[in-house]
Amino acid sequence: MSPTFAAHVAAPCSVIDDCAVARSIADRWQDIVRGIRDEYLDHTHRFPWVIGFSGGKDSTVVAHGVFEALLSVPPSQRTREVHVVSNDTMVESPVVIAHLDVVTKRIKEAAENLDLPITVARTQPDPDKTFWVLLIGKGYPSPNLTMRWCTDRLKIQPTSGYIKRNISQYGAAIVVLGVRRDESQSRQRSIDKRMNDRGTNLTPHGDLTGAFIYRPIVDLTTDDVWEILGSYHAPWGGNHQDLFQLYRDAEGGECPVVLSQTEAPGCGTKSSRFGCWTCTVVEKDKSLQGFIDSGSHHFKPLVEFRDWLKSIRNNPEMRQAYRRNGRLAFDATGKHIPGPFTVQARKLILDNLLRVQEEFGGQLITEAELDLIYQYWTTDLQNEKGLSDE
Incomplete structure (x- = not known):
């Protein structure tokens, strides 16, 4: 466990200097919540908010802040819809999806009980674009860095589709993300090159016409995020200790919400360790291995299968000579x-x-x-037979 992470799992401050830091974080957090409240009440537009919620530390802090802000708004002024949207690739880490199930259920129930305008939703890939249908049904080779076909179909298209439906209904949508400059140098460059519209806190989305990005925690450090999560109870009930335990066991970070190909490098790289358990883009699944090392030995078959799936990718005996379009390809x-x-x-x-x-x-x-896999096999075998008969 890193010293930074461990510090925020520890007991509340007990010396003057530590408490001064805690007060500073508290002040900054209240500023952020007030900023979210002001943005929510901005009457120049009433476009819905779509929170990209992965269940990791950053998106949890954003959801926490929005929830707190809504509680401070008089019921008569809670007229802007807020959507908490998570993405299920259908091959998510079982630990992460279980955590996501629990947290989103709590958010949904609390929002209903408190009469908050929050809709909790989860996106999935289209039936013919799931990981197994494409890999086992159509025979797509295991994804790697140069052929990462999974990100667009499993992550980008489902969530972008949800946002587009809101744009179609309301004319525009505000995507609320937990991106931070402190995440990495590449993230900082990406944030800094996309300026907010003049006089606003919104950035036009680079790929979705009618979508704007709102980044309420952009200037928080990783230390700040953990400090906030460790200092406040979750406004939907309970605390964030389950999240601390998740990170403690995995020693990793979540795969981010991905809305465009330019953001895709965050998925399946060293910077993302909570992701699809089938991910063959990374060398090793550090997150699941972390859970195994922490005593969850029932994940071992998944890690072994993933390693095998990665190893067979370039075996010529496993691959057809021709592409699905019937053509030969050369580099x-x-x-x-x-x-x-x-x-x-x-x-x-x-x-x-x-x-x-x-x-x-x-x-x-x-x-x-x-069912879809068997259908594709039948079609492919019929095509093979037709070619052999010619």
Whole structure:
């Protein structure tokens, strides 16, 4: 555990200097909540807010701040809709999705009881664009850094679709994100090159017409975030100790909310450790391995399957010569680029996945996905037979 993280799990301050820091954080946090309240009450527009909620530390602080701000607004003025939207790729880390289930349920129930205009929603990829349907059904090779087909289909399209539906209904939408300059140098560059519209706290979204970005915690440091989470009870009930435990066990950070390809490098890199348990873009799944090391040994079959899936990617015996469009592909040097996994390889992957699912004891693939996979296999085998008969 890092010294920074450990400091915020410790007991409240007991010396003058520590308490001075705590008061400073408290003042800054109240400034942020007031700023969120003022932004919510801005009468120049009434566009809905869409909070990108991953369940990690940054998006939790944002949701916490918005919830607190709404509680300070008179009921008659709570006229702007707020959507707390999480994304389920359907191959999320089981630990993270379980945490997300608990927290979003608490937010939903508290919002209903307190009569707050909050809608809790979760997006998923289209049925024909899930990880297993594309990989096992169509034979897409395991994602890597140069062919990361998963991010767009599993993350960007579902959440962007939700935002677009709000834009269509209201004319525009405000996307509230927990991005911070302190996250990384690349994040700081990305934030600094996108200036707010003059006289506002909003930045036009680079890819979604009609969407604007609001970043209420952009200037908080990681230390600040942990300090806030450790100092305040969750306004929807309980505290944030489950989140502390999640990070303590995994020693990692969440995969961020991704809304465009320019933000995609945050997914499947060293900077993101809570993500899809199937992620073959990273060398090792540090997060799940962290949970195993912390005693959750039932995750071991998942890590072993992921490692195997990564290892077979470039096995020529597992890949078709032709792409799905029926063409051969070559790189700039003239080297042949293999096509999708063969149907035989896909069957092997599915057999192994079903074995792991039984060993793990939780659902890893749905019946709807299996139906689509079998349909794609039937079509591909018929096409192969047609080619062999020519």
